[in-house]
Amino acid sequence: MFFDREKELKELMGFVWYGLDSMMFVYGLINSGKTTVMMELAKRENPYSI
DSSP: OOOSOHHHHHHHHHHHHHOTTOOOOOOOSTTSSHHHHHHHHHHHHOTTOO
16 A cells, blocks of 8 residues: 655655666665555556566
8 A cells, every 4th residue: 555655756756767876775664664665666667567
């Protein structure tokens, strides 16, 4: 289930498209949805990847 993360997803998508020479870390509390957000990002960038 994915909801209420559009702001974070847009920021990550911008990084994917324009952060060519940068490294990104995704961190947060346990069970805060880090993996879910990253899976949704991967699905939106390439619907056939997952």
